[in-house]
Amino acid sequence: MAARNEAAIKEAKEIRILRRKQLEDRTGLSRSTIYARLNPKSPSYDPTFPKPIELGHGMKNPPVGWLESEVESWLTAQIEMSRKAA
Numbered sequence: 001m002a003a004r005n006e007a008a009i010k011e012a013k014e015i016r017i018l019r020r021k022q023l024e025d026r027t028g029l030s031r032s033t034i035y036a037r038l039n040p041k042s043p044s045y046d047p048t049f050p051k052p053i054e055l056g057h058g059m060k061n062p063p064v065g066w067l068e069s070e071v072e073s074w075l076t077a078q079i080e081m082s083r084k085a086a
Contacts, residue, residue, distance in 0.1 A: 015067065017066070017067065018067075018068050023066050026071055048077065049074060050071050050074050052065060053065060
C-alpha cells in the first residue's frame with residue numbers, strides 16, 4: 001500500500017487535496033463510513049483506504065484532507081476487485 005501511495009504521489013502532476021465533502025462526493029461514501037473505514041476497531045475497517053493528512057499543525061483538531069491521487073488509486077483498486085469478483 002505504501003509503495004502504491006508513493007508512486008501515486010510521484011505520478012501526480014499536481015498535488016490536489018480533497019476535503020471530506022469532496023471525498024464523500026468522489027467515493028459515494030458517507031462521513032460515518034469514511035471514518036469507520038479508517039478505524040481499526042470498526043468492523044468496516046479497510047487498511048487500504050487512503051489515510052488523511054493534517055492540514056494544520058499544533059491545533060487540537062486540525063483540518064484534514066486526502067490526496068486525490070491516493071483516492072483515485074484506491075477507487076481503481078476497488079473497481080478491479082469488483083470486476084474480478086463478477
